[in-house]
Structure formats: C-alpha cells, structure tokens
Amino acid sequence: MRRREFIAAALVLAFGLSTASRAGDLASIGKPEELGFSPARLVRITAWYQGRVDAGELPGAVVGIARNGELAFLQAIGFQDAAKKIPMKNDAIFWIGSMTKPVTSVAAMMLVDDGKLELDAPVAQYLPQLKDMQVRVEKTDAAGGKQTALEAPKRPMTVRDLLRHTSGLVYPPQFNDFPVNRLYYNARFSRDGTLADFVASLAPLPLAHQPGEVWEYSWGVDVLARVVEVASALRFDEFLQSRIFAPLRMTDTGFYVPQDKLARLVDAPEPREPQFDVTRPRKLLSGGGGLASTASDYLRFCQMLLNGGELDGARILKPETVRMMTTDSLPPDIRFVHLIGPKQGTRWGLGFAIRSNPDASLMPGSVGSYGWSGLWGTWFWVDPAANMAVVQMIQLPAGKIGPFFGALRNLSYGALRAGEQGFVPPLSAPRISDETLAGHAGRYYFGLSSSSRDRNGGATTFGGIGVDVEMAERGARVLLARDKGPAAQAGITKGDVITDIDGAPLEGTSIEQVISKLRGPPGSRLRLKISRAGHQSLIETTLTREPITIQGVELEVRVDGGKLIAEAVGRWPVLDFEKGKPVTLAPASASEFYVDGGDHTRIAFTRDAEGKVFRAVLNPGPWQLTGVRVDR
Incomplete structure (x- = not known):
C-alpha cells in the first residue's frame, strides 16, 4: 500500500456536520451577553478568520461555540471552494478525519453500557484472528549487534487498549518511521475492503510494543470499529446511524455525502485518499478517520458529552461512562512514541486527549478539558468547567493548520466576560499627577x-537552536530549521537525524526528553551528532543556544x-x-x-x-x- 494512503488515518481527528433542521437549545444563536460572552470580542473571531481568507491563507471556515447548553456563536467565513465562487455556509460539510475517533469510542462505550462489550476483555475474544499476534523486540547479541525477534505478549491486548492507543498496534510510517511501522504497509486498509478484511490482514503482523506499556497513535480505533460490528451484530455505519446520529439529530454526518448534499461539501485541499473519499460510498468504514460532518452536528455530539451522555431526551451514554472516558486512563509510567498525541501537559482518556497541566498543555481551557482534531484542521474541545464546547471546521494541508489552533483558543476564551459587568465608575474623576x-x-x-x-503558562523565553523535530529510528529527525537560527547557520537542514546530544544517544528516548536536551540557558553550548542522507559517517557539530521567545x-x-x-x-x-x-x-x-x-x-x-x-x-x-x- 502506498505511503499517502495512511496519512489521513494518522492525523485524522473527528468533526461534525451541521443539520438543515435542528431542535433544542442549539437550534438558534442565543444572546451572547446572557451566555457570558462579550459580543464585541466574539466579532474578533470572524475578523481573524476573514483576515486569513483575505491573505490567501485559508479558503473558508465554520466556527461554532456552545455554552450553558445554548448556541453562542456560529459563523461561516470565506468560501467552500478553491475558486472562491461558492460562499461558505453554516451547513457546509467537511471531512473530519480523526475527529471520527471520539465517535467510534462513544460507540464502543455504548456497548459497554449495554453489557455487550467488556473493557478489559482480550480483543481476541471478539476478533479471534488477532489472538496469535506476537511482539517485535530488538535484542543485542554477544557481539554487540542488534537483532530483531518475536516474543509472546506479556498480556493480551484489551478493548481498553484500543481506546487509549496502548494496544501495541501502530500506523504505517507517517508520524513514526521505524522498521515495524513499515511492516504495516502490508495491511489491507483499502476502500474496497471491509473492516473484517482489514483486521484479518493485521493478524500476520507483529505488535510494536507490549500491550499497555507504550502510547502510540495507531490503527487501534479502526480495529475497535470492527469490535463494535461484532459485539452489536450490525455493520459499523448502521450502528452509528441508529444509535448515535439519528437520536442526536446529526442529520449530515456519515461515511459519505449523498448526491443531494454534495453541493455543500467543502473542497479538499489536496487529493482525497481513496479510503477517505467521502464523495461516494465505500466498503471500508474507517473508525479512525472516515466520517464527514458539519459544525452544528458535531456541536450536538459535544453537547451530549457535556450533558453527561444525553441530549434532548436521547440518552447515549451513562453519566459515569462519560466521566470514565474523559478521565486520564494511562498508567503513570506509560512511555510515549509519537509525533502527535497526549504530550506537553496532556493525558489520554478513552477516546480523548485531556488537559492535565495548565502550564504546559496545548489543550485549551480548564484542567479536565478534552477533545481531538483532524488531519485537515478540523478541531473540537469540550470544557466542562466553563460548560463550553468549541468546533472549528477548516480544510487545509496538515502543514498549514497550526496557527488556527492557537487563534481559536485565544479568541474564544478571550471573548468570555471577566467580571466587567459589576464595575461602577466613580461619580467624579480624581486628579492624577x-x-x-x-x-x-x-x-x-x-x-x-x-x-x-x-x-x-510555561517558558516563553528559553535557549534553543531553532529546530522542530520528530522521533525517527535512530534519533530525532529535523522537520524545520528556522532561518538565521543556530541550527540553520550550522547547515542543519530538514531530514537530518540528530543521533546524539552531548554524547548521549537519542535512540529510545521520547520527544519530550529530546526537546529538554535541545533547550538550555541562552549562551550554553551543546554537541550534536547528525546522520545525513548520502554521508557514510556521522557529522559532528557544536552549537550555541540562542534566546527563543514565544x-x-x-x-x-x-x-x-x-x-x-x-x-x-x-x-x-x-x-x-x-x-x-x-x-x-x-x-x-x-x-x-x-x-x-x-x-x-x-x-x-x-x-x-x-x-x-x-x-x-x-x-x-x-x-x-x-x-x-x-x-x-
């Protein structure tokens, strides 16, 4: 299978669709002041996105905010097509990518509530094809060389592992490009194959990690979708439609956009992978990234979670199940292998990233806020403390979506009132010298x-060398060397792999550990060893950290x-x-x-x-x- 065919699955984040006819408190926009917002500051959201449209950085967007059970903001900006001939509308339909994952997770937990699925049961209890999967390990021989071998799992992968990305399953190379990831090219993740076909094709492959020991973003949620089929005796799309979309009135959410709604589908920023082509039906019903939806539909999904599993009289989950899903589920000693995922002050529940450390987390809102995003920039989060849910619908190449996350978190929370209302100006102005x-x-x-x-919070000024990195097989691969930074001036370029820092090999370390090693007091020095394509030996260089300010x-x-x-x-x-x-x-x-x-x-x-x-x-x-x- 070609590399590009997995890219969508790996970054995919689930999103929602807006409905033509909606009911309940999310049916129309309420008065912002009564919901705790400043109307003037909400307008800044529209202005910021419009500025990106005018600058040619974004075709268009739909942004929705719900608070206290009511719709506070829903705005379409720009255009839904690249030619800029079709204005964006609130009911525009987007491929939401990995925002499908929380929906799949909710489906599985509904079956747990029903007594048809056991969280800590072996996955093989439902998918016998996977019972003999072995773990690929790397061992050092007597001569100091490294050899790979297969060993039995210390314990079976469980349904809980699938929900929290600790199953040992991985994605093919996209975020991580280790030899074991490359073996996953052999899986049959194809639009013409079913979930059953896909699971069967995983059986001969090795697990990358012992179940429960490592967090790595993976195909586990697609396997979970097949578990839902087996436990419910329904095809995955039938289960979602009958048990989630219909009860929640998510009338525009599904695995493909019907002919009579195609005119509302937002243009793709790059060619759609066949297994994620939402313009036509396909056999593969990807639980990791296959859905299309609207901002309004996904807000209804978020509001159901905020309400403890219920919306407009439709009970989807038990309140205690929602609490379980949105509480940190990871062991304290979990090891992370990822480029994306619960890092920098964020942990993982059962289907969601959860904010745990307000000083370091990239997740917006209060401690306990949760959410996820999609490959082309769709994004949502739910903040129980603020009783608020926010949805962003955009379609941009993955490398261009970063600025939109920071903007929406600042502009949405920045629009909340902060005690201004009770102030009474003095009757007469005092004289000030x-x-x-x-x-x-x-x-x-x-x-x-x-x-x-x-x-x-966190450090806003620190010493560094001006690089963005991801983990590679032997160290940290350079994704970007910033202009005029120490790394760029030393000739370090994209694709170089930093193998050692100050004499310590990086192989086997986490991305957080690498970042910590790269940072230090401004003016301090660090020694790097670099592997570069076309060079037989490692390149050694010494750099001086310079101040970097956020x-x-x-x-x-x-x-x-x-x-x-x-x-x-x-x-x-x-x-x-x-x-x-x-x-x-x-x-x-x-x-x-x-x-x-x-x-x-x-x-x-x-x-x-x-x-x-x-x-x-x-x-x-x-x-x-x-x-x-x-x-x-």
Whole structure:
C-alpha cells in the first residue's frame, strides 16, 4: 500500500456536520451577553478568520461555540471552494478525519453500557484472528549487534487498549518511521475492503510494543470499529446511524455525502485518499478517520458529552461512562512514541486527549478539558468547567493548520466576560499627577493566553537552536530549521537525524526528553551528532543556544496629552485592547483605571517596595489577568 494512503488515518481527528433542521437549545444563536460572552470580542473571531481568507491563507471556515447548553456563536467565513465562487455556509460539510475517533469510542462505550462489550476483555475474544499476534523486540547479541525477534505478549491486548492507543498496534510510517511501522504497509486498509478484511490482514503482523506499556497513535480505533460490528451484530455505519446520529439529530454526518448534499461539501485541499473519499460510498468504514460532518452536528455530539451522555431526551451514554472516558486512563509510567498525541501537559482518556497541566498543555481551557482534531484542521474541545464546547471546521494541508489552533483558543476564551459587568465608575474623576501617570507607562506581559480561563503558562523565553523535530529510528529527525537560527547557520537542514546530544544517544528516548536536551540557558553550548542522507559517517557539530521567545499577550501603556493610553502589542488582543487601536483609560484612583466604553476593562497597577510600578492586573477579581512589567 502506498505511503499517502495512511496519512489521513494518522492525523485524522473527528468533526461534525451541521443539520438543515435542528431542535433544542442549539437550534438558534442565543444572546451572547446572557451566555457570558462579550459580543464585541466574539466579532474578533470572524475578523481573524476573514483576515486569513483575505491573505490567501485559508479558503473558508465554520466556527461554532456552545455554552450553558445554548448556541453562542456560529459563523461561516470565506468560501467552500478553491475558486472562491461558492460562499461558505453554516451547513457546509467537511471531512473530519480523526475527529471520527471520539465517535467510534462513544460507540464502543455504548456497548459497554449495554453489557455487550467488556473493557478489559482480550480483543481476541471478539476478533479471534488477532489472538496469535506476537511482539517485535530488538535484542543485542554477544557481539554487540542488534537483532530483531518475536516474543509472546506479556498480556493480551484489551478493548481498553484500543481506546487509549496502548494496544501495541501502530500506523504505517507517517508520524513514526521505524522498521515495524513499515511492516504495516502490508495491511489491507483499502476502500474496497471491509473492516473484517482489514483486521484479518493485521493478524500476520507483529505488535510494536507490549500491550499497555507504550502510547502510540495507531490503527487501534479502526480495529475497535470492527469490535463494535461484532459485539452489536450490525455493520459499523448502521450502528452509528441508529444509535448515535439519528437520536442526536446529526442529520449530515456519515461515511459519505449523498448526491443531494454534495453541493455543500467543502473542497479538499489536496487529493482525497481513496479510503477517505467521502464523495461516494465505500466498503471500508474507517473508525479512525472516515466520517464527514458539519459544525452544528458535531456541536450536538459535544453537547451530549457535556450533558453527561444525553441530549434532548436521547440518552447515549451513562453519566459515569462519560466521566470514565474523559478521565486520564494511562498508567503513570506509560512511555510515549509519537509525533502527535497526549504530550506537553496532556493525558489520554478513552477516546480523548485531556488537559492535565495548565502550564504546559496545548489543550485549551480548564484542567479536565478534552477533545481531538483532524488531519485537515478540523478541531473540537469540550470544557466542562466553563460548560463550553468549541468546533472549528477548516480544510487545509496538515502543514498549514497550526496557527488556527492557537487563534481559536485565544479568541474564544478571550471573548468570555471577566467580571466587567459589576464595575461602577466613580461619580467624579480624581486628579492624577503627571508624575504618577508617567510611573504607570510601560510594557506589561500577561503570558500566552488572553483569558485566565485558559491559563497557558510555561517558558516563553528559553535557549534553543531553532529546530522542530520528530522521533525517527535512530534519533530525532529535523522537520524545520528556522532561518538565521543556530541550527540553520550550522547547515542543519530538514531530514537530518540528530543521533546524539552531548554524547548521549537519542535512540529510545521520547520527544519530550529530546526537546529538554535541545533547550538550555541562552549562551550554553551543546554537541550534536547528525546522520545525513548520502554521508557514510556521522557529522559532528557544536552549537550555541540562542534566546527563543514565544510571543504572547502584551499591553503597552503610555501617556498622551495628560492621559493614559493602552494598546495590545503582543500576538493577541485582550479584553478591550487590540493592536493598532489605542484606548484612553479613565482614572478611578491613582492606581486604578478603566475603559470608559466597550466592556469597561479595569486595570490596576501595583508598586514594589521601592515605589515603582512592576505589575498590572486586568479586571481584578476571580478571572483577573496579571501582567509583569518587562521594560524596567
């Protein structure tokens, strides 16, 4: 099977479709103010995406936000076709890729609720073809050489393993290109084959890891789809339609788009792989990435989860089952082998990535938020603490989707009100001396997030060499060497494999460990060994780490005409402040000011023991944002 035929499956993230006729609280857009949003700041979402459309970076998008059980925002931006002749509409249909995985996981857990499926039963209990799969291991012989061998699993792979990517199954090369991944090219993952055919073709292949010991993104969810068929005695699409889509009124979600709806299908950014071609029926019903849907449909799926497994009277899952699925399910000593997945402060439940560490996680929202994304940029997350669900529907090549994730997390949480409503301006403005005003002027850094509900800390400035890497067979493969960075200046290029750092081999380490080794104090040095195609011997080089800064939320305060002026100068707007739109601050006291208009953002300045202003707090209270002065 060709390499490109797996790319979709590996990054695929499940998404939803919008319905022509919807019922319940998600039927029409409610009043943003009553749902805790600032209408003016919600408009920034539309403006940001429209800017990307105007710049030619994005054909179009549909973005939906639900909060407190109601639809707060649903907006179509740009065009659904590459020729820019068909305006995007809210009911546009998208291939959602790996956003199919959470749907498949819910299907399996419904059968657990029904008593037809056991989470900790061996997969072979339902799929006997897989009972004799062995584990591929690498051993060192007496001469120090490495040999591969097969050994029996320490325990059988279970249904739970399929749900959490700890089965030992893997994908063919895309994220990881180890010899065992290449063996998976031999599996029959073809549009003309069934799930049963696919599972049978896996039987002769080895597992890459002992079940339960390693997290690696895999074909396990496609195997899980076949388990659903066997346990339910229904074809996978029939089960999804009768047990999930119909009860939830997800009328535009399925494995292919019918002829009468094809005009609503958003153009593909690159050729569709045959097994993910949603324009026509196919035998392969991929539980890992086969669905198409709309923003509205997928929001209904998210709202069902937020409601503890029920929507509009339709009970899909038990509340305790939803809690189980959205709680960390991984052993504390799990090892990760991946390019994507639960890293940087994120863990994994049964079908979802879950935010666990707010200072490091790439998952938006509160601790306990969960979600997943798809190959071409579809994305969703559910935040139980904020009672909110967000869906992004775009179709871009995988290498171009990154900026849209950061934008939506900041703009959506940044639109939530933060205690502005209760502020009462003073009856008369106090007189503030010019010296006091001048003491407040400066630049204040608020971190990586524009909302305290999406605390996103971690190091914003660190020493590095300016490379993005992924794990390869013998080390870390360079994906990008940034212009003028230490690595690029040393001649390191895309495709090079870093095999050693400071004399320590990277083989067998995790991506997090590699990143930790590459980073260090600015000015410190590190020694690399590099394997490069066409070179028989390793290349050795020594580099000096340079400061690398991640741009975040910054506010510049200055004095103009005897008044304080504030303007956002960082990457994101924050509350009433935007880049290029300076706002005059009215005084409430010598240390507190407010915006006399907009959402009435308040700003309080704090002085240190020497009497110098060193901090600014926006909207003091439970949802305050604290900024540190960085120009001192």
